[in-house]
Every structure is written in C-alpha cells, then in structure tokens.
Amino acid sequence: MTRLVWTSLLGTCMVLPFLQSYEQERPQNGAAPQRSTAMGVYSREQWMRGRDVYAGQCAGCHPAVTHVGPIFTTSWAGKRLSDLFGFIRERMPKNDPGSLSEEEYVDVITYLLRLNGMPVGLEELPADSATLSRIRIDSSRVAPPARPDGR
Numbered sequence: 402m403t404r405l406v407w408t409s410l411l412g413t414c415m416v417l418p419f420l421q422s423y424e425q426e427r428p429q430n431g432a433a434p435q436r437s438t439a440m441g442v443y444s445r446e447q448w449m450r451g452r453d454v455y456a457g458q459c460a461g462c463h464p465a466v467t468h469v470g471p472i473f474t475t476s477w478a479g480k481r482l483s484d485l486f487g488f489i490r491e492r493m494p495k496n497d498p499g500s501l502s503e504e505e506y507v508d509v510i511t512y513l514l515r516l517n518g519m520p521v522g523l524e525e526l527p528a529d530s531a532t533l534s535r536i537r538i539d540s541s542r543v544a545p546p547a548r549p550d551g552r
C-alpha cells in the first residue's frame with residue numbers, strides 16, 4: 402500500500418513539470434498560435450522613434466535602404482521577430498553591440514519592418530522576447546516599401 406502511494410506520488414511529480422510547460426506554451430485565446438507582421442504589430446509613433454534611433458546610431462555605417470527588399474526577406478522572411486531582435490541586439494551597432502536599450506532595439510526593428518512595407522497597427526510592439534518569438538516575419542502581403550524618411 403505504502404509502496405503504491407509513493408509510486409503514484411513520484412509519478413505525479415514527474416508529470417507535473419511537463420503539464421505546466423505545456424500550459425504556458427498554449428496560446429492564450431486558443432486561436433492561431435502565432436501572429437505575423439502582416440497583422441500590424443507596431444504603431445506609427447514607434448517606427449518614427451525607431452527612425453530616429455536608426456539615424457543616430459546606425460546610419461553612420463550603412464544607410465537604411467541596405468535593409469530593404471530581397472536583402473531583408475532572404476534573411477528574415479519566415480523567421481521570428483525574436484530572431485531579428487536577437488541578431489541586432491547581439492551584433493549591432495557593430496562597434497558597440499548591445500549598447501542600446503531594449504526599447505531602442507525594438508523601436509529600430511519596427512522601423513526596418515516599416516521600410517519593408519509591413520503594415521502599421523495601433524499597438525506598440527513590446528520589447529519582450531516571449532511576445533517577439535510568437536510573431537512571424539511575413540513578407541508575402543506588404544504595402545509598397547516606405548522611403549527611408551517614411552513619407
């Protein structure tokens with residue numbers, strides 16, 4: 402009897418962590434597990450802040466147009482926003498990687514999305530890796546690319 406209790410207790414302990422991580426990974430609303438950049442995942446104010454970050458911290462080495470079109474889609478289409486965020490945060494600015502705030506990095510990413518014609522939405526994209534990892538970069542339905550000044 403005692404043995405049986407211990408066995409089932411042990412069994413519960415081993416199963417619980419798996420159940421919990423399953424719960425956390427489930428999409429909150431039960432709908433599609435992922436969003437995509439085609440849905441408008443950043444706001445106008447945000448990409449305009451990102452444009453200023455880019456002008457101040459990035460344009461000295463490469464102009465914004467170098468991130469537009471096939472250069473961008475070949476590397477990033479189908480990937481997650483967390484991949485793009487991670488790449489830029491870990492490697493840029495090339496002379497001082499990681500030197501910007503999380504908010505500046507996420508703002509500058511929305512500027513790159515804007516340049517590549519990904520639609521603008523109403524809410525800001527949060528600098529939160531869990532959220533970013535659930536958003537796929539979708540370049541299949543885009544508006545005409547914006548000029549670097551966004552007009």
Ligand code: HEC
Pocket residue numbers: 455458459460461462463467468472473489492493494495496501509
């Ligand atoms: C000191 C120069 C320098 C600065 C400043 C800089 N970069 Fe770069 N960047 C480079 C170089 C050189 C490459 C080529 C790839 C490599 O060496 O990693 C590159 C590559 C990239 C790429 C991948 C290639 C492409 O065109 O898509 C992205 C995206 C990028 N940089 C974004 C940024 C952003 C955003 C900033 C500002 C936060 C920034 N860089 C600041 C030098 C710089």
